[in-house]
Amino acid sequence: xxxxxxxxxxxxxxxxxxxxxxxxxxxxxxxxxxxxxxxxxxxxxxxxxxxxxxxxxxxxxxxxxxxxxxxxxxxxxxxxxxxxxxxxxxxxxxxxxxxxxxxxxxxxxxxxxxxxxxxxxxxxxxxxxxxxxxxxxxxxxxxxxxxxxxxxxxxxxxxxxxxxxxxxxxxxxxxxxxxxxxxxxxxxxxxxxxxxxxxxxxxxxxxxxxxxxxxxxxxxxxxxxxxxxxxxxxxxxxxxxxxxxxxxxxxxxxxxxxxxxxxxxxxxxxxxxxxxxxxxxxxxxxxxxxxxxxxxxxxxxxxxxxxxxxxxxxxxxxxxxxxxxxxxx
Amino acid sequence: xxxxxxxxxxxxxxxxxxxxxxxxxxxxxxxxxxxxxxxxxxxxxxxxxxxxxxxxxxxxxxxxxxxxxxxxxxxxxxxxxxxxxxxxxxxxxxxxxxxxxxxxxxxxxxxxxxxxxxxxxxxxxxxxxxxxxxxxxxxxxxxxxxxxxxxxxxxxxxxxxxxxxxxxxxxxxxxxxxxxxxxxxxxxxxxxxxxxxxxxxxxxxxxxxxxxxxxxxxxxxxxxxxxxxxxxxxxxxxxxxxxxxxxxxxx
Numbered sequence: 001x002x003x004x005x006x007x008x009x010x011x012x013x014x015x016x017x018x019x020x021x022x023x024x025x026x027x028x029x030x031x032x033x034x035x036x037x038x039x040x041x042x043x044x045x046x047x048x049x050x051x052x053x054x055x056x057x058x059x060x061x062x063x064x065x066x067x068x069x070x071x072x073x074x075x076x077x078x079x080x081x082x083x084x085x086x087x088x089x090x091x092x093x094x095x096x097x098x099x100x101x102x103x104x105x106x107x108x109x110x111x112x113x114x115x116x117x118x119x120x121x122x123x124x125x126x127x128x129x130x131x132x133x134x135x136x137x138x139x140x141x142x143x144x145x146x147x148x149x150x151x152x153x154x155x156x157x158x159x160x161x162x163x164x165x166x167x168x169x170x171x172x173x174x175x176x177x178x179x180x181x182x183x184x185x186x187x188x189x190x191x192x193x194x195x196x197x198x199x200x201x202x203x204x205x206x207x208x209x210x211x212x213x214x215x216x217x218x219x220x221x222x223x224x225x226x227x228x229x230x231x232x233x234x235x236x237x238x239x240x241x242x243x244x245x246x247x248x249x250x251x252x253x254x255x256x257x258x259x260x261x262x263x264x265x266x267x268x269x270x271x272x273x274x275x276x277x278x279x280x281x282x283x284x285x286x287x288x289x290x291x292x293x294x295x296x297x298x299x300x301x302x303x304x305x306x307x308x309x310x311x312x313x314x315x316x317x318x319x320x321x322x323x324x325x326x327x328x329x
Numbered sequence: 330x331x332x333x334x335x336x337x338x339x340x341x342x343x344x345x346x347x348x349x350x351x352x353x354x355x356x357x358x359x360x361x362x363x364x365x366x367x368x369x370x371x372x373x374x375x376x377x378x379x380x381x382x383x384x385x386x387x388x389x390x391x392x393x394x395x396x397x398x399x400x401x402x403x404x405x406x407x408x409x410x411x412x413x414x415x416x417x418x419x420x421x422x423x424x425x426x427x428x429x430x431x432x433x434x435x436x437x438x439x440x441x442x443x444x445x446x447x448x449x450x451x452x453x454x455x456x457x458x459x460x461x462x463x464x465x466x467x468x469x470x471x472x473x474x475x476x477x478x479x480x481x482x483x484x485x486x487x488x489x490x491x492x493x494x495x496x497x498x499x500x501x502x503x504x505x506x507x508x509x510x511x512x513x514x515x516x517x518x519x520x521x522x523x524x525x526x527x528x529x530x531x532x533x534x535x536x537x538x539x540x541x542x543x544x545x546x547x548x549x550x551x552x553x554x555x556x557x558x559x560x561x562x563x564x565x566x567x568x569x570x571x572x573x574x575x576x577x578x579x580x
Contacts, residue, residue: 179437179453180446186423186434193421196383198409198438198496 008169008256015162019155028226031158033266034165035222040246040258041168042215047244048253049176050208051188055111055240056098056118057216062235064091064217065224066125069139077141080149087221088214094121095213099206118240126232136231139224151225161222168215172255175211184208249296251303260304268292334360335394336530337382337413337500342391344377344554351377353554354391359500359530364522366533366541369551375534376418378551379502382532383415384408396499410439414493415502418534420485424478428469428488431477432460435495460495467491467521483514490521501531507540519544542566550574 001009015034019027039061046052067090072078102113125131142151151157175181186194187201194201224230233239242265250261272278272288300307337359344352352374359365367375380386382393384405393401395411403411423431436459437450450456464473467487472480477488486506493501506522507515515537522531522544535541541548542562549559550571558568565571 177449177451178447179450182434182450189423189425190421195405196409196415197435197492198406200404200406
């Protein structure tokens with residue numbers, strides 16, 4: 001087994017075994033991180049896979065979360081079998097509409113247009129009865145799948161999120177190797193050459209944008225079901241920025257980078273927020289988090305997943321230097 | 330020469346940006362089995378003409394015919410799928426892919442199947458065979474697995490031509506394929522162009538006059554966006570207007 005694949009399999013095995021040794025807080029924290037990892041994977045498809053830097057990804061997450069709450073009946077639980085796809089479809093449809101317009105632009109304009117659309121969605125849920133205003137909305141009853149999956153209990157919820165994460169990871173891994181995925185990689189590498197070769201790149205980018213929106217909505221759905229609550233902050237630009245930082249921190253262009261980045265970002269956040277470690281200074285956690293991310297990005301240009309290769313090259317460089325010096329003597 | 334052999338034709342093509350006329354009423358015909366060179370000083374409008382013919386830029390006036398059909402409003406990808414390959418002045422390849430993957434992706438463009446987007450790109454036998462053949466034809470058969478980012482400048486130019494060949498084109502628009510090449514690489518590229526000539530209509534934009542006069546069957550000379558001469562190499566060499574404007578009076 002290749003080292004990269006072994007790493008991912010190892011991570012999933014650890015995640016599966018984690019509830020055996022963890023308490024309630026740990027299980028809830030890792031479940032939240034796995035939701036973020038799905039969210040980060042959705043953005044990785046765009047940024048690392050297609051070269052589209054979307055700064056409005058939180059809108060798809062938030063719409064998936066709000067759809068989970070809004071589409072649930074007031075008097076009882078919804079069936080997971082239709083609520084989950086319906087929430088994903090809502091996010092994907094919104095992404096299709098946003099993508100159809102924003103993909104007409106490029107570079108920094110694309111970044112700003114996606115941000116503008118996300119801010120529009122934010123203010124819709126913030127300022128209208130649809131989103132319940134700043135207070136947000138509670139989910140009356142968590143969706144059910146027959147009688148055997150009770151998402152009200154932490155362990156089934158954890159297991160369900162883990163299965164979703166593995167499914168999304170596997171889906172994107174297969175997609176990367178597919179004809180569609182290679183075309184996206186070509187667009188990222190050199191869109192002009194792709195067009196000169198005969199690819200109409202717009203439909204490819206729009207399809208990627210829509211799929212990404214659907215996956216982000218899945219993450220939003222899981223977040224809403226796990227916490228039983230949604231608020232407009234789920235659509236905020238801070239959150240779009242945070243998920244961008246996750247994939248940069250983990251290593252752009254690698255699916256496992258999104259996974260590692262989600263863990264690194266959230267654990268760093270928890271670390272700097274810890275009053276047990278930082279006391280009263282913990283309220284300035286953003287300072288510590290920001291500085292550590294700046295240092296990480298400056299020192300690890302290929303992200304955390306690029307560290308082994310970076311060290312190997314450094315060691316080989318030293319070895320070659322020593323051999324060169326030896327030969328010179 | 331019969332009319333049917335003309336694969337790409339530009340009629341009265343102009344391209345303006347505000348008051349700047351980059352290409353001014355240029356007509357050109359590319360015939361199968363011939364190399365048609367376009368020469369001119371920097372800024373003469375050669376690359377703009379190529380961009381209009383390739384569909385990368387819309388003409389301000391004029392018409393483009395590809396394989397006998399009016400292709401003026403066709404997008405660049407549609408023209409490529411119809412059989413028009415082009416290389417750029419600055420090499421456009423996928424530097425993070427291997428040589429084979431570069432060609433395979435180009436070959437995949439010819440067989441885009443919406444229902445088959447999911448299958449493994451590496452297992453598509455038709456695309457892989459076309460890619461391998463194109464790379465071998467361009468002289469890169471020994472380097473199929475090498476990362477394109479590690480190729481020399483000359484090999485990158487060869488790869489770009491291989492990517493053009495992978496889409497099975499009938500027309501090739503080559504924008505300065507010899508730029509920055511050493512003598513050996515230039516010879517290799519000229520040999521490749523000579524080999525490609527019989528089955529293709531080739532438009533060659535080039536500054537290397539020795540190479541142009543060796544390989545071209547017809548030469549169009551552009552100055553300030555307009556054509557001042559379009560004839561056989563011998564006639565162009567003897568043309569006083571060309572000598573004065575471009576080649577120098579001692580030529």
